[in-house]
Amino acid sequence: MRLEARQISVRFGALAALASVSLDVQSGERRALIGPNGAGKTTLFNVIAGELRPASGSVLLDGRDVTSLPTWRRARMSVGRTFQRSALFPRLSVSENLELAVRRGALGGRRRAVPDRLAAAGLSAVAERPAVSLGHGEQRALEIELALACEPRLLLLDEPMAGLSGAERQAALARLRDLPRSVTLVIVEHDIDAVFAIAERITVLDHGVRIADGTPAEVRADPRVQEVYLGRS
């Protein structure tokens, strides 16, 4: 699915969280969205997913303007997302969590897909435990699997690797690499190695402004990016 976010602006009071930011992602592309804390990455995801209405600008999916569509409608158009802070169903079991996801907002069947999903995420052993009782790594794995279980064509991943151990990181990376090309991937991630391992193009935000956009090599060479990343830290 092709994603075009055109000149998106979002304000929180006096703060311009996004100032006319555009993002154009081709169908099947792997795109990384990076930037320092508070750059507006999550905010942009919220706009794309439908949780936030931008003050100006528009969001197009496969050329269709969805700016005024609610989140659930966009989800049914195959937009899947993960949250920076795991957004699970704490008191429901892991398999109940996934059951809600495979139904994709409808009440029909498809529960049969749940065991496969559990296996793919490596969560079969904890299937009957409430999500709240999982360890951080397992929660992140479930977080990603909830999004994948919807069979998205556009997948927005908000710092999926945050807080994972080395081994868990590798597992998550492998899972993302295996995604078919029918899935367009936009990933926000602070782990630069992971970014360069996955991304074909990188967009850099800072203070709500897009400061770079290009191939990994271009972005790495960009003086403004170097200033933001090196100059400050």
Add this chain to the structure above:
Amino acid sequence: MPAVLLAVLISLPFWTPSRYWVSVAIQALILAVFAMSLDLLLGFGGMPSFGHAAFYGMGAYACGKLFPQLTGGGLLAFLAAGMAAGVIAALPIGALAVRARGIYFLMLTLAFAQMVWGLAFQWTSFTGGTEGMSGIPQAVPDWLQEQGQNVWPALRTAGPFYVVALTVAVLAFAGLTAITRSPFGRALEGIRENEGRMRALGYPTYRYRLAAFVIAAAFAGLAGATTALYNGYANPSQLYWHTSGLVLIAVIVGGTRSLLGAVLGAFFVTIVQLVISSYTEHWQLLLGAVFIAVVLFLPGGLISLGRLGWLRR
């Protein structure tokens, strides 16, 4: 456990010492239906309504207002009218209230319910004012009236309405159990746990919440109709916020997220209200103290005492 409870209730007229206990049981059963309907909203949907009496009262008033027309249709017509009244009131109220969450939802439901109460209380020409409406027939079907006692001699003392109340309660339990176990019920729990995620998964959460609100109101209306038939009247106190509070106490004391808990709570509240009150004037103090204790020390309610051994989740 539901089976044991059912057995006790079915056999009640055989071993009960008096008609009095049957009447306590009837009122407990009615409150149980009311409490289960609130539990759908509060326990499963995570929507703490403090105005559920609006729909209970609407159910009663529908019977009061329409009984000349409904009498021909018999018991089912009354019960259906009660449910319909609940639904009709819940659609506009829910459409507005469900947009709010948590405390705001609680206050909105309370306010809307008080509005309904205000109308019933003051609009005397239409609602009968403080007096409400009386003379509602029990509408026990003829065959039950006549044949029931032959089949089940105990009914001679218990009165045939016990069968009506028990049947309504059992059907409501079955219906609400089916709803909570259905994909819809699961989705409702998902919304309670994490509404944002449910939206992101493609669930139109507003509609789900509104649907739950309306279904809960329908069952509350059913309970209200049953109480109107049993007592023969509809009056403003059935709509007052004390009634909303009482049913909330029943659900919390019994245990949320469990229909059986709601039933248990309803029996507890009824016994305190009707039985203990004949020994002491201060049943409200007792009820309040128990309620406070449960809120503080037993968040899972009475039902969680039974669960301690075999944790369900």
Add this chain to the structure above:
Amino acid sequence: MNGLVFAGLVFLLAAGLSVIFGVMDVLNLAHGSFYMLGAYAAFAVVSRTGSFWLALLLGPLTVGLIGAVMELVLFRRLYQRGHLAQVLLSFGFTLVFVDLVRSWFGPRTYGIAPPPGLGGAFHVAGANFTKYDVFILGVSLLVGAALLVGWRLLKVGAVLRAGVSDKEMVGLLGIDLGLVFTLTFAFGAALAGLGGVVAAPFVAIHPAMDDNVLILALVVVVLGGLGSIEGALAGSLLIGLAYSFGTFYLQEFSIAIVFALMAAVLVLRPRGLFGIRT
């Protein structure tokens, strides 16, 4: 009852409710009970000493103390468990207080006379005012003004509230959150107690007097926006006017009209007139 005076009285209650909510995020359903306790305290003091002014001092103090104890002993345990538990707890107290009052004072209805000097009535601009009406208005205006100024200080608490879930942060700031909460709850309770004392000379003092008042205060607070003093002021005025308008012109709907007004505001502004928080 004059709409303005009515508004003034409701404001005293709504303000306390709003302060408690604004700082602690607790919706206190026992607020009507605090008002009732204030009125009974007034009756107890006046019937023993004959001094309304002493009651005006002791009533709010007593109720404030009760509030402080409730917060210290019970509410405190529930901060981890979220708002609903606290609302429920406060609701439990409405039952307890009603019965306690009934067991101490009996089910009778009492009344007290306005203090000497505030007895008579007079005309202004074609409307009838008693001197006591003016007194009520004066008290509410005074409280309102003091709160508007003091609210900025209380905002300290609102900032702290953000830290309820983040104990370390609050510890780092070196502020005793617990103390702030106790004082706030006590203060809100005292305001309701004050409302009760002030109302005592012209309402019937009986064990069900908490009912309507609680609901009205809630409506005002919801109308004005939870946690906003300006909102409580505006909400009280609106409700007072709507109520007196209703009693004059639409007698069968005077209660419903108040709630309809609230519903209308909420449809247009879900957080109330002055509400900002989401």
